[in-house]
Amino acid sequence: MNADKNDSVVFAELRSVLTAAGYILVVAIASTLLLPDPTASAGTLIVAVGCLLAAHSLWTGNLDRLGYAVFAAVLLAFGLVGLIALVSLSDSSLPAVEWLVPVAFSAVLCGAYLLQ
Secondary structure (H helix, E strand, O other), rough: OOOHHHHHHHHHHHHHHHHHHHHHHHHHHHHHHOOOOOOHHHHHHEEEEEEEHHHHHHOOHHHOOOOOOOOHHHHHHHHHHHHHHHHHHOOOOOOHHHHHHHHHHHHHHHHHHHOO
């Protein structure tokens, strides 16, 4: 009977870690899709913020907050990318776009996580 209780605790912890890994994967995929050059150093900002928030949510047990934050950041970031695409069609000299998207995505991710 005690072994069953230990197994359920292990499975619950494993489920939490896999959920956090899934959220990190979504953030990593979003960062490669949002940037014009996925190998740019700007993408590491997004992934680093996502990993830090995932570690914090695992530590505190608030994976729901992380899920809502990732969802909000992805929705807003794709809207931002659409807006930047419309603006860049009219003006091709936007040097700040490379850093605007990662900073905005990271800010929305942190803000949505902290406001939950």
